[in-house]
Amino acid sequence: MGDYQQQIKQGLAALKARDPANAARYLSEASKTAPPSDMPWIALGNAQLSLGRNGEAETAIDAQLELAPRDVGALLLKGWLREQADDTRAAVSFYRAALNQAAISGTPPALQQLHEHAAIYAEQANDGFESHLLASLGTDLSPVMTEALELLTGRRQLFLQEPSVFYYPGLPQKRFYDPADFPWLEPMLALLPEMQEELHSVMAEGANGFAPYVHRPQNRPAPNNPLLDNEAWTAFHFWRDGDVVAENAMRCPATMKALSHAPMPQIAGRSPNAHWSRLLPGAHITPHTGMLNTRLICHIPIKTAPHCWLRVGSETRGWEEGKPLLFDDSINHEAKNEGDQERVVLLFEIWRPEIDAADREAIGRIFQAIGEFQ
Template identity: 65%
Template sequence: MSSEIRTIIAEGMQALAARDLPRAAGLLRQVAAGSPPDDFPWIALANAELALGQGDAAEAAIDRQLGREIRDVGALLLKGLLRERAGDARAAISFYRTAQAQMAFDGRVPPELAQLEAHARAYLASATDDFTGHLLGELGQDLSPAMREAVDLLTGKRQIHLQQPTMFYYPGLPQRRFYDPAEFPWLEAMLAHVPAMQDELAQVVADGDAGFDPYVRHNPDRPAPANHLLERKDWSAFYFWRDGAVVAENAARCPATMAALDLAPMPRIPSRSPNAHWSSLLPGTHIKPHCGMLNTRLICHIPVLTAPKCWLRVGSDTRTWEPGVPLVFDDSIEHEAKNDGPQRRVVLLFEIWRPEVPEEDRAAIARIFQAIGSYSSG
């Protein structure tokens, strides 16, 4: 690049900094009209043109920058703004979303783009509502739950959450977050034991919560988990079955709860399962998003002590615990729970086989985990 071109560009940038927009645009146009250098400041020219109300010229400069760097965040945001002003909502949304994705990948919002990024977020939120209204206006309101979710996914109101077990993945299972309790007739008989379970829980609480231990514990033979609830009773468990063995002392104190668990078809794998406990969540406690170890089981919650403002999110579906309403869900899908209320929440938690896993594969899975256990023990 000649020194003369460098001088013109430098003068143009100085004029832009001084807000002498006509001079800045004129100088930069002078270089852009010929054979501009590879590092020509197209975004600077676009900003000058935009400030002067020259939308077409600004967009042409932005297109030159995107032709050189297709993921330039500043150029993507400005392109979105220009398409927005031109009334092309679909294009504006596309450029704004691409800019957001790139900033998420980079892990930062450039400080000089903070105001424009905030505008893009606000526009996307409004445009999503407008687009959703348009779609529902065309489709009508009489949609199945699956179609409503499909529309939410299309418009970005929901995200796709799939099974991501941390240890063992069994292929081909349906991606179901929650199951209908009516699919498990034995749950009704378990619910009949809830009043007696509530009495047993009240006695344990009256005895000073003896038997409730932090759910997240540190095994000295393993690295400590990076969990903010480590060794804290904010989330605690009162075990009835643990790693395939009855916890005798707790079982003896709670015969009604043990009778209820006898009705559940819990997996039987030596040194692995059943696992069943009261799960207690104190006010203010947040179990952060995570995935379970395997997708061949379902987690069941029988509400024993419900509380207001407590919720469980599995994927994009959020439920609350209501008296007499079990929750059955796939914990290999990202999930989290929080007690946003003033009272303690306790559920009876246990695991069952996913009904889609055939008996012969259940037996093979059990052998896999027995093999893992025998290898671990030497």
């Protein structure tokens, strides 16, 4: 037993002295009798690499990966060896595994340069892979197939429903819905000029009735939100937690008439909820998810603004005159006004169309029970 320990000691000393030939000789001899767990396989691999013996180096690195499959150094060296063998797919696979693990446990300082090379190589290989796929498939693809290809190549991130409170299983993972599928929007849009005039009147009176959307609730912790009590994002409520806000409703009869066409949930103490949502220049509603996936959020643009956008999952849209947006807010989303004009939308919630009447009623009872619990 002492022989292999002495050989390992001599081999490591030779490697430190920049003598790869003796390092490889001593460590190779040690590997014949040493238990695999006692062997410095990466040291042997580095010695063999210095001598240009890539095959022997890979054998040593493979032995280390048998013992420690997530060893960052071994994964990086294995990737480099596969790269030298022109095995691009394997090289990328090992490089990506190394990069993912390094994000958790770090990279050995001596391999930092190889870590940086791995990141560049993997990105370039991904570009080549994407070009190969596009050359094979062509660019005349449907929007769905284009997205699928971008997910495959890492150009787009996958976002799924992640409601913070209540999850209803089996619903389609759909970011935006087509307004044409909701015929009740037509009579609402017919009232758009009157709603715009009502907004103009309210703003002419000093925007009285608008208040920060993110506020401090009574007897509850303050939300951890950078827009807490911030006038950059304000709301003018028509319905709030199931009750009409009488003063605002009286000032805006056309808007209330428009909302009467929408199939808003009716849950005592919870909904309907409907308000003008006003976003000032520079305001950023940071990424978040809604409380439940049983509703859609609807936006009817009342006052559009350039350079103002809404991202839902991996898809970003702007607000256009006369074009509602309907989206699933249980998917990660954010909004930002990067222009120099304010944006105002009429925001309200509706039931997801896939949920039948019986389950809607049951969901309503769940939230009524939650509200009644003391």
